[in-house]
Amino acid sequence: MNSLSRRLFLKSSAATATLAIALSSTPFVLAQDDEAEGGHVTPCLRIGTDGRITLCVPIPDMGQGMETTAAQMIAEELNVRLEDVDVELMPFLGRVNDEGRAVFGRFYQGGGGSGSTMRIWTEVRRTAAYARTLLLEAAARQWQVPRSTLTAVNGEVIETATGRALPYSELIEGTRFIGDEVKENSVDPKPVDRHAVIGKDARNVHGKAIVTGKPIFGIDAEVPDMVHAAIRRCPHLNGSVQRFDDSAARQVAGVLDVVEMQRIPEDLSTYRTVAAGVAVIARDLWSAKKAAALLEIEWDGSVSQEDDTDLLRQKCLNALDDGEFNTSIEGGDLDAAFDAAAQTVEATYFHPHWAHTCIEPHSCIARVTDDAAEIWVAHQFMDAAINGVTNAVGISPDKVTAHYYRMGTGFGRKFEEDYVMEAAILSKATGQTVKVTWSREDEMEQDYVNSLVAYRVRAAVDSDGDITAWHMKAAGDTVPAIVTREYPARLVDTYKGEFLQVPNGVSRGAWRGPHHNVAGWVIQSFLDEVAAETGQDRLEALLKLYGRKESLKSVNWPYRDTFFERYRAVLEKAASEADFGKQMSVGRGQGIAVHHTFVSVCAHVVEVEMIGQNDYRVRKVTSAIDCGLAVNPLGVRAQVESGIMDGLCAAKYGKWILDKGLVTSNNFDTYRKMRIDEAPTDVDVHIVDFGDAEPRGTGEVSLPPVIPALTNAIFAASGKRIRSLPISENL
């Protein structure tokens, strides 16, 4: 394909955010045109017809700051200031694989696993560096001078000797025909010591749009000819519709249609993807909602009578005594170590389900025709949203055009496909462009919750107080293997991890720091118990434990090397900044904990003050995180603060309740969330710099250690050990 025909191809496809299949075989997008939007120089840079520079970032933002972080990477290589440019999402640039699924292409285009920053780190900077080089080369040709005599500064190419300048916007045409001569990988991104934007605090690039109420979220999307759907979803877990009467609903002005939603998959004994229900289609949202409330529906909830929070809890606890467990990890002679122990410490822990409570209820607009589809959606993973359409109505991913929006939080819930599938199904069924808007009750009843698990943890301890054997059993409604494999297994040479899944029908999913969010609590609380039982200083005991080995390769995803020097460093930093161990007045206490989540490690010291016997307030949290190179320190601190609040809130109040298959905690009156009155007024976050040249991740990392730091602080303040969550019911 020559430059001109490639340009035309791109004009017809990628510019409208269509899945750009050809990009997998095309080495690079040199430039693409859109008369309304201006021209692109690589997918990272768009210059408007007015000369305005827009940086295009590959991963959607859900509050984790990904658009700001990615924009910093691009701004660094293009030598522009963030305050001078706009930032927008690039279209999906993936391809269709052999199984007919949309998959990522050049860029990773999903937010999850605290890995977005590191997954795009190399490609985004290299792409932006290439764009800079193309702009320099275009100026060099125009002026007939060597490229080496030019620099790119603040959106202009400048000839160093003469000072003459050309704005990027006047060079875009010139970049189009030099792609074969300037190879895309001929330029390396800047080294760390030349960074001027990366590593510096950057405020949320969409801050102004947010504080002025601009329509930037998925739920704000509108398409001129769309109609609205309100769906009554079966409130019984995995239940079905027996019969319904829509005569009253159809009387509501504006109602166009009533459509029964089939459960997907049909087999009620398998986990739900799309709930059974009845949808009302109306010209406006209020009429749809009002009519949906008038539907008379007879549900069949018989399938989930045993899916009950109290019953599941009891089953898991019973299983700890008599269940048939699977071994997740094993080393050394466990029985011999416990026989030889000077002391044995044992405890049982339990946590219920947590709901996501994404503050923006899910929504999606879909327009499905015979052979193509278009969606407007806020989703964590660009590929998954497209695959949702394919799964729902069979349109091939290369025929799906997707428009992505900012998410009002995601936490792993907006990784699921169900809300996209519903819109696609209803669009196909009605022949209309349909917007599905979920209610809060929908969002909580149809959640893919964090797992419910009971644990029994045992430690054999020698006469010095050192742990000689570690044994962890977990019985839950998921496969709770990850927790049982976590350190200190292998850090202690004799260890065993065992897990068991109790049969149930609950749909579980990723919830900020999946598995780690509870692993951190159980392990770090139990280590605190061991230190207390053996009369050791809590911090010293942790430093000694994490001083046993220098590194281990993690047996949990993403299977990276763990360097325990960093555990010790964040522990020592948090402890020294918090003056851990200081004298506290009666009713006050400090707790400390550390946990490694996926790729990064974080420690906290939490200070609590008891309020009577059964309540408390967190007065201060001091944190230290190692997340590799901090691209945006201000954003890293924001994410640490966010994880702290999320953890403090889930630990104290989080309890998603199933009552014989019915979700009874389905709004903020029955599922309590913390507000500002319970938030700590003092949060002190420290980023520990090991001189890394590359970033790792942050979004989920601060949550897992904050819950044990809290419960350990409550123990220090009150003498009460919290072994069952939520704290509000167990203090």
Add this chain to the structure above:
Amino acid sequence: MAISFTINGVGRTFDGDEEMPLLWHLREEAGLKGTKFGCGIGQCGACTVHLDGDAVRSCSVPMGSLAGASITTIEGLADSDDNLHPVQEAWLEEDVPQCGYCQAGQIMATVAFLKDTPNPTDEDINAGITNLCRCGTYFRIRKAIKRAAESMAAT
């Protein structure tokens, strides 16, 4: 009978379903998407607007109650995007927004709160600000409220 009121100083009339909450009129009929839907039961505050100067949760205000009312939404808080309200400025200075979904409601609640409590203590803030933030930006919200209060006192 048509109901007359103003939104951000502009007169409007409404003759639809009087049970419809103001939230849906703002979002679906007036084209003002800055006011957010969060819970529908007045719990979260994402839909906070000013009704005759007071902060109210628009998901719980029926259209039928609005005769003669003066409503201000986040879109009407500042004269223009280049001349923001001090509370909006403080939100930017403290880099409060993460996802940002609840922040219009937080800002509207804060503006009304500071009118009655221009120099708030932590206890005042704890009692007066009850909006939910799922990102947990409360630490920065508290700092932004105090910054806005200082800035408004200085002018």
